[in-house]
Every structure is written in structure tokens, then in C-alpha cells.
Amino acid sequence: MSAEHQWRWQPLLEQWVLIAATSGSRPWSGASTTQVSEAVPEHDPNCYLCPGVTRARGGINPNYVAPWAFDNDFASLVPVAPTADETNRSDDPLNRTAPPRGRCRVLCWHPSHNKTLAACSEQEIVDVAKLWQSEYASLSSDDSIAQVMMFENKGKEVGVSNLHPHGQIYAANAVSDYGQRIRQSQHQYAQANNGQPLLQALLARDEYKDALLVEQGSYFKTIVPFAARLPFETWIVPLRHVQSVNHFDSAELLELSLMYQRQVRRYDQLFQRSSPLLTLFQNAPCDTNQANADWCFHIALQPPLRDSDTLKYFAGYEASSNNVVNPVQPEKAAAALRGCDPDKAQTW
Numbered sequence: 001m002s003a004e005h006q007w008r009w010q011p012l013l014e015q016w017v018l019i020a021a022t023s024g025s026r027p028w029s030g031a032s033t034t035q036v037s038e039a040v041p042e043h044d045p046n047c048y049l050c051p052g053v054t055r056a057r058g059g060i061n062p063n064y065v066a067p068w069a070f071d072n073d074f075a076s077l078v079p080v081a082p083t084a085d086e087t088n089r090s091d092d093p094l095n096r097t098a099p100p101r102g103r104c105r106v107l108c109w110h111p112s113h114n115k116t117l118a119a120c121s122e123q124e125i126v127d128v129a130k131l132w133q134s135e136y137a138s139l140s141s142d143d144s145i146a147q148v149m150m151f152e153n154k155g156k157e158v159g160v161s162n163l164h165p166h167g168q169i170y171a172a173n174a175v176s177d178y179g180q181r182i183r184q185s186q187h188q189y190a191q192a193n194n195g196q197p198l199l200q201a202l203l204a205r206d207e208y209k210d211a212l213l214v215e216q217g218s219y220f221k222t223i224v225p226f227a228a229r230l231p232f233e234t235w236i237v238p239l240r241h242v243q244s245v246n247h248f249d250s251a252e253l254l255e256l257s258l259m260y261q262r263q264v265r266r267y268d269q270l271f272q273r274s275s276p277l278l279t280l281f282q283n284a285p286c287d288t289n290q291a292n293a294d295w296c297f298h299i300a301l302q303p304p305l306r307d308s309d310t311l312k313y314f315a316g317y318e319a320s321s322n323n324v325v326n327p328v329q330p331e332k333a334a335a336a337l338r339g340c341d342p343d344k345a346q347t348w
């Protein structure tokens with residue numbers, strides 16, 4: 001059995017991933033996804049993220065000129081007075097309920113509707129990263145918040161029709177399922193290895209010095225994880241153990257933001273389009289759990305594509321197992337990404 005057919009252990013989620021690289025060359029007669037090029041205006045009066053626009057519920061966006069955030073008008077999590085919570089709580093083992101408190105934020109990366117992160121200037125992308133810092137610092141200081149989940153959904157393939165460059169935050173009063181797993185795995189690894197952080201131990205391994213390395217920076221590495229769950233998943237991981245984005249100094253933040261931008265450009269080149277992408281900014285939970293100290297910040301980038309016009313679906317096998325089949329060998333994915341020119345920003 002070759003490395004093209006292998007169970008690989010994903011140590012953060014403590015989960016097996018089935019690498020089945022030949023399934024990527026199966027005849028495909030299923031759905032394809034293509035991007036139709038269309039002219040996108042710099043300002044869209046019907047976009048609720050554009051400067052100066054009146055939103056559906058009456059709020060008026062300021063004429064912002066730098067990254068800007070606001071509370072989502074249709075939030076899944078809202079702050080509620082603690083007294084109201086008691087009517088929304090049950091410990092009945094078959095019908096447990098709990099009050100979902102928190103805040104949902106919308107993060108506008110740029111005032112221009114048609115700007116992509118790949119095309120931002122150095123200062124603009126650093127300003128975006130400073131918003132990651134300020135939002136995490138502000139929300140994590142709220143005692144009612146247990147985890148600040150920051151992410152970007154990009155592209156109609158992941159359900160986003162609004163092209164305006166933006167991310168989101170779910171700051172919840174509970175740690176997510178994945179959050180609990182990732183925290184527990186890092187804590188257990190550190191406890192078993194004299195405090196050594198899991199992700200830095202991973203980076204020190206030989207495969208992350210060549211075969212799975214996409215970019216080596218002074219403070220970060222961009223890697224394809226050995227047990228990548230998506231065909232072209234990458235992680236940007238700091239060389240030093242840092243729990244959350246707000247602890248990076250200006251030199252680190254500059255490199256992080258530029259490496260992030262270069263990885264977005266690689267995806268655009270690889271798929272010859274403005275690539276759909278899920279970007280997960282994995283900051284430590286901010287509740288009182290001592291295990292948070294062992295969490296290391298990283299960015300997980302997960303394009304949903306197998307190639308430029310085919311989606312990777314999470315279908316019956318994934319739904320019935322919670323394991324994942326990855327049809328692309330991670331070493332080949334890393335080689336393909338290394339072959340892209342990250343300094344070339346193209347307009348698609």
C-alpha cells in the first residue's frame with residue numbers, strides 16, 4: 001500500500017483521514033462549478049457592506065476607508081440579560097437546552113466592493129490583520145464569551161453570494177465541538193511531552209521542511225497538513241507558540257498577513273479563478289479553562305475544490321463516519337502550491 005492509499009491521523013482533531021489519491025482520477029460526470037466573469041462595480045448601492053449604504057434593518061454604514069466591523073443585523077447569537085437565560089435552560093437529559101448568548105460580527109476587509117485580498121496593498125492587508133487583533137482582543141475580554149470564532153466564507157460554492165471582501169465572527173458563550181477537540185488534543189500532547197506544544201513539534205518534523213512545506217518565513221510556515229482533510233488544505237503556523245493573534249508583534253503580523261495573502265494568490269493561480277475558500281482563524285478559546293494555555297494560533301485555509309471546476313463534497317461516507325476521504329495526496333498538493341507564483345496578483 002503506497003502513500004497514495006493511507007489512513008493518516010489528524011492530531012488536532014484526533015481523527016483518521018483516508019488518503020485515496022486515485023479517487024481523484026475517477027471519471028467524473030457529476031456537478032461542475034465554473035466562475036462566470038462579470039464586471040463587478042467598486043461600489044454597489046445594493047450591497048449591505050458598502051460604505052454609506054442603509055442596511056435592511058435601517059443601520060447606515062459609515063463612509064469607512066479602512067477595515068471596519070459591525071454587529072450582524074441577523075445574528076445567530078445575541079447578548080441577552082442573564083435573568084432571561086433561566087427560561088431557556090433545561091438539564092433534562094433528553095431535552096437539554098441552554099441559552100445561546102454571544103455576538104456575531106461582520107468584518108469588512110476593504111471599502112471597495114470589488115477588491116479581493118489577493119489584490120490588496122501591503123498596508124491594506126496589514127490593516128486587515130490589525131482588525132483580527134482588535135476584534136479578538138475586544139471580544140475575548142468579555143467574560144460571557146468562551147470562544148471567538150473568526151472566519152471567512154468566500155465564494156458561491158460555500159454559500160456566499162456577496163462579493164464584498166469580508167469575514168465574520170461568532171463569539172459564543174460556549175466552546176465549539178471542534179474547539180473542544182483541538183484544545184484537548186494540544187493539552188494532552190503538552191502534558192505528555194514536558195509542555196512541548198503540539199503544532200511546533202509538528203513543524204519540526206522532516207516532512208514539514210520539504211515535502212509538505214509550501215512557504216518558509218522567519219516567523220511562520222505555510223504547510224499542507226500530513227492528514228489534510230481537504231485536497232488543498234493549508235495551515236499557516238507560527239514557529240513560536242502563541243495562543244492568539246493579538247499577541248503577535250508588528251513584524252510577526254506583517255509576515256503573517258503577507259503569507260496569508262500569498263497563499264490566497266496561490267489558490268487563485270492554481271484554480272485559475274478567484275478561488276472559493278473557507279479561512280478559519282484558530283484562536284484559543286477565552287473561557288477559564290487552563291488548557292487554553294496549550295492552544296496555538298494558526299490559520300486553516302480550506303478551498304472546497306478538487307480542481308478548478310470540481311467541488312470536494314462531504315457526502316455519505318463523511319456523513320456516516322465523520323472521517324473524510326481526501327482524493328489528493330497531500331505531498332502532491334504541496335508541490336502544486338509551491339509551483340504557483342505568490343507574488344503575482346491577478347484579477348479574475
Ligand SMILES: [Zn+2]
Nearest residue numbers: 047050113164
Ligand atoms: Zn459592497
